[in-house]
């Protein structure tokens with residue numbers, strides 16, 4: 001039986017999602033009148049396991065990082081901000097590595113890393129054992145990376161997407177559960193490949 005406190009948190013998160021993202025229990029396509037309604041993913045029933053998010057950015061992602069931090073708070077997450085904290089030019093590998101280490105070590109439940117395009121940070125993060133980073137650029141890529149790949153680190157390209165979309169991606173990515181089943185077999189193979197190259 002679920003904990004009443006968990007149920008309450010779940011309901012609060014649902015209300016926040018609806019208020020801030022305009023999300024209902026239907027997908028955007030369904031809301032727009034598409035014939036096949038799609039049920040949106042529900043939030044994780046155990047929010048205590050996903051409490052801390054590591055977040056970082058380079059100079060291209062700094063402003064979006066500052067915008068997304070209050071979003072994390074509103075959704076009930078704590079965060080560890082690894083920087084950068086100004087618009088002065090820095091190197092994205094330094095910050096992507098810090099975010100990935102926090103996820104890999106278990107000090108953070110998941111990570112979010114933002115640079116100009118989101119690609120370089122994704123490459124760096126995926127070098128760290130245990131990290132499955134995915135760059136998301138729309139609702140579907142965010143959902144797919146969780147459902148199929150069980151990504152634990154999200155990268156965003158602040159120069160490629162707007163603020164509203166970035167917020168929606170973050171919320172969908174945080175709330176979509178891993179699909180398991182055939183996807184588990186494939187994620188196991190990702191891990192097996194990683195093990196071939198780690199000692």
Ligand SMILES: O=P(O)(O)OC[C@H]1O[C@@H](O)[C@H](O)[C@@H]1O
Pocket residue numbers: 058059060061089092115116117118119120
């Ligand atoms: O600002 P500059 O140095 O031109 O470009 C940095 C960006 O270019 C890409 O590598 C990354 O997306 C990074 O944010």
